[in-house]
Amino acid sequence: MFLLTLPFTLFSILFVQILNPMNIAYRKLEADPVIASLRAIRATRIAYIVLVVSVLFFAFSFSFSITKEEAASALEQNISALALASQIMPGNLVSILSVTLNIFAILTAFFSIYLGFKEAIMGLTVNMISRISGSENINRRLLSIIIAVAIVVFLWVWVSFDFSVMLLMQISGPVFGLVACLIPFYLVKRVSALDNLRAGKNYYVAFYGVLLCISPFLKFVE
Numbered sequence: 001m002f003l004l005t006l007p008f009t010l011f012s013i014l015f016v017q018i019l020n021p022m023n024i025a026y027r028k029l030e031a032d033p034v035i036a037s038l039r040a041i042r043a044t045r046i047a048y049i050v051l052v053v054s055v056l057f058f059a060f061s062f063s064f065s066i067t068k069e070e071a072a073s074a075l076e077q078n079i080s081a082l083a084l085a086s087q088i089m090p091g092n093l094v095s096i097l098s099v100t101l102n103i104f105a106i107l108t109a110f111f112s113i114y115l116g117f118k119e120a121i122m123g124l125t126v127n128m129i130s131r132i133s134g135s136e137n138i139n140r141r142l143l144s145i146i147i148a149v150a151i152v153v154f155l156w157v158w159v160s161f162d163f164s165v166m167l168l169m170q171i172s173g174p175v176f177g178l179v180a181c182l183i184p185f186y187l188v189k190r191v192s193a194l195d196n197l198r199a200g201k202n203y204y205v206a207f208y209g210v211l212l213c214i215s216p217f218l219k220f221v222e
Helices: 003-011 016-029 033-065 068-077 081-088 093-134 140-162 165-188 193-199 201-222
Strands: none
Touching: 016 033, 068 081, 081 093, 093 140, 165 193, 165 201
């Protein structure tokens, strides 16, 4: 169970999709793009440390305190760890903590993922349209609204049909591991222009990528 939980725990910590929107926001405040990038990196490091401590404590606490049967029951009901705890622990404290956590999750994790995902879809769409009709014919404001509505509709359909959150994580885990970890590791090792990025920490990134890629299969060996 520990091996199955670890990739999802690490996946919850890394919000790399907010880096580019954060960098853009700092560039609006700083005239020097180098200073803007440094401020964005510093903010990311502080947030990462906070997430490592809080998320690991939260995830490992539940991993070591619940049984395999309780975890399987939560997966079958498609409920969170706090929802599972509220069924066992008396009082309203867990329910209050669950609502508080959901609010912070929406204000932080959801919006960061939303901004990064929307920007990625926007970039891909603009690139494809530019190849067909040219970039000067693109109404970026209208395109941004259409993409935002499409994302909301997709999430609404996902929630309406009660798809498993674990299924989403198992699908996105290998994709994230390949695109965000293994491919950058390969490029850093092969491209001479990226020599300044070569370090021992690159192997941690590669290990994390491998772990995410094999994470859907770990449930067969738990």
